[in-house]
Amino acid sequence: MTTAVPPTRNIVVERVEKFISDTYFTDVNIKGRIYTHFEPSAVQLQVSERCDRIPYRDALNLKYEACTVGRSFGPSWATYWFKLDIEVPSTMKGKEVHLLWNSNSEALIWRDGVPIQGLTGGTWVDKRIEFKLTNNSSGNEKYHLMVEMACNGMFGVGKDGLINPCDPDKTFALSKCELAVFDNECYQLYTYFTMLYDIAKNFPEGSLRSNQALYVANNMINYCDINARETWAPCIKMAKEFFSQKNGDSQHSVLATGHCHIDVAWLWPYAETKRKAARSFATQILYMDYYPDYQFVQSQAQLYSWTKQLYPELYDKIKQKVKSGQFVTTGGTWVEMDGNLPSGESFIRQFLFGQRFFKQEFGAYCTEFWLPDTFGYSGQLPQVIRHMGIANFITQKLSWNNINKFPHSSFHWEGIDGSRVLCHFPPANTYNSAADVKEVVLSMTNNKDAQRANNSLLVYGHGDGGGGPTIEMLERLTKMPNTDGIPKVTLGSPRDFFERLQVDAHKLNAWVGELYFELHRGTYTSQANCKRGNRKCEFLLHDVEAVSTILDANRVESFKYPNLNEQWELLLLNQFHDVLPGSSIGLVYKDAAEHHKKIESDCIQHLNGSLGLLGSATGTDVLFFNPTGFTVEKVIELPINTIPTPQISSSGKSLALIKVPAYGFTKMSATAMTSSLSSSAVLSTVQLTVKIDESNSDHYQISNSFISLSIKKDGTISSLVDRALNRQVIVPGQFGNRFVLYDDIPLFWDAWDVEIYSQEKSKLAGPATSSRVLESGPLRVIVEFEHANFAHQSTLKQRVIMYANTSRVDFETNIEWHEAHKMLKVEFPTTLRATTASYDIQFGHVQRPTHFNTSWDVAKFEVCGHKWADLSEYDFGLALLNDCKYGYSVHSGVMKLSLLRAPKAPDADADMGSHQFTYSLYVHKGNLQQGDVVAQGYQVNCNLYSQLVDADYQILPTLISVAGSNSAVLETIKRAEDNNGYIVRVYESFGGHTNFHFVSDLSIKNIQEVNGLEEPITPTTQIKLNTKVGLTPFQLKSFRIQL
Structure with a gap:
């Protein structure tokens, strides 16, 4: 049957819309036939007592009682476990049978102690309430499942709005728990209808392909009888004929990669994120079995680390899928940190901890920096990225600019030192794409550099609160690999995309300097105490490493180099782009405050313990340590009042003007002061007063x-x-x-x-x-x-x-x-x-x-x-x-x-x-x-640290400092990650060329330049203490020093 599209186009468009609606005419449209034969009685349901977030093994020991649909559970953040005893009715024999579960909250299905699939209840577009029990029921088979229900939605428990403060008394109703027959043929027909509708609706009105899509969809509705299955196959054939019409050679190419953006905290606390990761990862691994070509990309080593710790069976599956190439690691950082606020060394450690984890766990470093959501981009990021062995960068947030539109989609980003990374902003303007025709086409029409590089990346899947791609998304993408009017679509990974983009990289323009984000400027200031905690902890960790390295190099008796991995990981965690900027709920900042408090306490304990090895509680002299790369002259309060000084402070402490060399020591007594660079007096001889x-x-x-x-x-x-x-x-x-x-x-x-x-x-x-x-x-x-x-x-x-x-x-x-x-x-x-x-x-x-x-x-x-x-x-x-x-x-x-x-x-x-x-x-x-x-x-x-020492104490020799340049800053001194020597980091701070050389009082056997991963930079150049080392403007260099 054929008909002409009548001139009342808008009426036909709405006719198609109603035929696929899940709200209107579901008794006679195609959407209402996807699921049939609903059987609530096939599921015997028991619910546990209210509990906290507990492991599966502990849930087995809870008290359970019978439960029915319609019951509500709460309050916010509570957990309930359900036992589901299922017997598939004989009437479903030969059918694909699904469990439908909607608790209007997040949930996780467990089978035999292993998480199988996440569920998202409610009515939003991120809804995921179906779980496939069997492709082909034999009838009367039995299943025992458990469902872990979290009393929160995908986006937390905001009161009457997404970003509103938490409602502590929110409840969640179990509105659906039943078996149903899933009609895959009907679903395929429905998917084609939705895609034709998208083309008709979103292509330019009057365009050939829009009219053709509407024509085909209208004909399919005319032919289709939802009660006559024999009419469905001819309709699917009509759709396939439309989608099989090919593009020309010049058509734009889109590489689609599945993703699940999981904010490690935002409208929910860290503890819930751990479960979000399990729900999301379990779901996507299940889908990988359904779609062998599907590739899912996931960043943030922290999420993997949590999963390894809390869900070992699931983590084993992840490792298997990484090995097969379907589960793709990316990003290279511990978390997707804010791009403005962390210090330079924190940036380095984000990559060092992240890349080290990915290499140890999965055998390879990540090849692209993945930061789709952040609130700014420091002009020094390109150099840090390159210093950590990465050359490619994916982000998206600049599409939110509220004043100027950023002019590029694919380009070279050049940092303040001249380092470049190849950068791509997915033109669909989202990292949570629905993978529909509209956003696939937007990947082409919104690509500002398509004339230079005719490729785009599409990042699809529900995100922010987790979830990832749905079956519907995957079905759409697999149906339009090369359809006239739509970009050519392939499934792949970010690495695959950059291999394509690299072919045309020489044609691309460059953006020099910071990528200033024209929104979210309040995040420089919000949650001030979290920012203060971060800054203080950054400097404390730096100071512990500095003093520890110096004591270790000097073989101080009884000294043991502290393991600071736990403290660094906590600091890096709280630099996540919704935590440190100040845009999370209050529960998150309670956690962050506790984390910062622990880091501070641990660092102070390490500092006191380390310096205590040098002195005596009954000492008569004072030893000062300067943990910075600059000579410091500072008025400070002395820990004792037995040394004559010109002034007593308002708190009753003796004040003195102390001068301490970079990464060195000064000793003060009643008669003289000495330092680790000189035995001469270091207090200024000029009479300075205020x-x-x-x-x-x-x-x-x-x-x-x-x-x-x-x-x-x-x-x-x-x-x-x-x-x-x-x-x-x-x-x-x-x-x-x-x-x-x-x-x-x-x-x-x-x-x-x-x-x-x-x-x-x-x-x-x-x-x-x-x-x-x-x-x-x-x-x-x-x-x-x-x-x-x-x-x-x-x-x-x-x-x-x-x-x-x-x-x-x-x-x-x-x-x-x-x-x-x-x-x-x-x-x-x-x-x-x-x-x-x-x-x-x-x-x-x-x-x-x-x-x-x-x-x-x-x-x-x-x-x-x-x-x-x-x-x-x-x-x-x-x-x-x-x-x-x-x-x-x-x-x-x-x-x-x-x-x-x-x-x-x-x-x-x-x-x-x-x-x-x-x-x-x-x-x-x-x-x-x-x-x-x-x-x-x-x-x-920075602080100057003091320690009482005996009068005959001899100052430790200087391990390392820099000389010959006013602009070369020795930023970091630490032990190498492999314990083979020490790592020092030097950067040029003025914005000009300079030369410096290293100075040491110890016998140094070797100085070797390394990258941020502490691997040798080739070709290897032998560096000695008197060797001039060049730095270009704002250049950063790392070195391994061996004694």
Whole structure:
């Protein structure tokens, strides 16, 4: 039968839609015939008592009772286990039989103690409620299954909305538990109908293929009688004839790879993620048996590690499928971390721990970096990626930009050092593709570089909360490998895709510098205590490794090098791109706080224990250790008061100005100080003092040899002058250190976003209500300010500190924060004029505009920086430093540091409570390179460690330091992963070419350059202590040192 498509096209389109609808006319349409012969009575159901997340073996010992459909279970995050005793009715003999289960929650089917398939209840598009019992029932066969029901949905338990705070009392109803006959022929016909509908609906109206698809679908409906099976095969034949029409040679190619994006925490805690991984992996392994060509890609070593620990039988299946090539490892990192906030060394360790795991468990490193979802991309990532043995990168998030559209889909990304990675943004603009015709075609039409490289990657499968591809997705993809009008589709892996893309890589353009994400700028600031914990733990782990390596190299008696893998893995876990940025529920931050607390406690214990081996509790002298690559001169409180010093602190401790060499020691006694580089006195012989004038009723005047500061008694700065240049830093008539509260109501993503319009509505926070001088020199001056009426429900206490030996002023701040939808910034209007400001990032810095000339400039109204931001003219500048903040804004001479936010979703209590942080102003001559800004950033963040020693204690020889260059920074000293020597990492910090050489007091046999995986770089070059080693701008190099 043939008919013409009538002119009322929209009516025919809707006719097809209703024929495949799961809502309308299901009694007479094709969708309503996929399942028949429903048998609830075939399943005898028992349910356990409420329990926590427990192993299968423990679930066997729970108390069970009879249960019926319709019962509700809760509250949120509870677990129930069900026993299902199934007997397939004889009426289903010869049929494909499925179990249908909908608990409106997540669940996992177990058989004989092994997880078999995950289930997702509810009515969303991610619903997965079917489990195939048998392809061909023999009738009356019996099955015993268990179902582990989690009282949460795919996206947690938000109250009346996806990202709303958790509803602790949510319940989930078991609405379906029954057997049904699955009609595969009907399902095939249904799938063809949906694909024809997609073409008719989504191709340009009036186009040939759209009209043809609608014509065929209409004819199929006319011919099809849902009650007459003999009419189905001719309809399927019509569809196959349509889909068998081939493309030409020039048609775009799409490689489709199955994926399950699992946020290791987000709207659910870590504990639930472990079960999400099991549900997702079990399902996909089952599907691999159904579809031999199906390849599923999964990143994040942490997920594999959890599965290995908690689900060993499932993990064995994963290893088998990895070996067969169907389960594809990717990414190379421990988790999909945030691309802005972790330190450079944390980036390295993400790959080191991830790649090492994949190599040990599966025999090979990952060949591509997989980070589809993140909230920014540091300009140093390309070098880190290459340093870790990876050359390819897949991401997607920039498609969310809300101001400018990123101009490329396939391109070379060039980092700040010049390193390049081959990069692809899947043009379907999702890492959770439904694998329908619309998104396959979008992979072609939205590919901005198709004229250069006619290939795209399609990443399909339900994600964020896990799940992965469905049978429906796989059926669609296998039906359109080469259909006229649709890109050519093949199933494969990311490696397969990059092998295709590499052929045309020479034609592609390059993007230089950071990939700035024009959204989620609030993640530089949200959940401030988590960010503080991360920064502190990064430095503590660094310090433990530094002191441990030095003691190990010096063969200190009784010293044993600590195993820090557990601590590093916890830190890396909490750098996940929904945790460290601050966009998870409150439960996640309770976990993160405990993790950071453990890391901090363990590190302090290691530090005290290690340094304790060098000294004595009854020692008369003090040994200081400097864990940084810079000589540090610092005013500190001594652990004993028996050494005469110029000043006693407000807490009753002796103050001294100490100078300690890089990665070295200084010993202080009542008569002399010695260091690990020299036996001469290291305390400056120049008489350095700082003093305060309290005579003015309006302000305090504090000055040292370098700067003069006028700070009003309301806590604001009216003047900051470089004394040598007589240069005023603060705009006359305006005030620095002013706290400003901005209205902070984004368009949707509360914890994620701050919007540019927030700058249009602000007010000053309450001024200081009292002040007092705590210390008045000569080494340190401290003035304390209290803001009793700081904001609506918040108070602030701040100590402003100036030292005798530096032009840096520290602002140690404590705040009790209880606001709603406010963002707190501290601001400094400066007299400096520069078109760019510089911001500290991993192993270097980037420059960003201080104006709004273009839309690309406007988009950067809030940016990410680490330890400092600097605004410099050619001969003078000001740096704004911090010890745990990341959000900056520098425009028109005004420097702003974002301190706190108060979002209410997904954590209603985000940032409420106590906060401690320090920010600093550092006035310097010359630009940031000449002004010692990089070193100051480390000083604000690093501690000098002290240990009492006996008077005759001899300082340990220096293991390693660098010399001959002002810009070469020795960042890391650690033991090699294989225990064969030590690893040191050096980077160029100024953005120029330089040469350095290593210095050591020990006998070094060999220095060899290695990559981040600690493998030799070929060709091997012999390096000695006096060998000049070259660095290009912002280049990072790692070396193995053997004694």
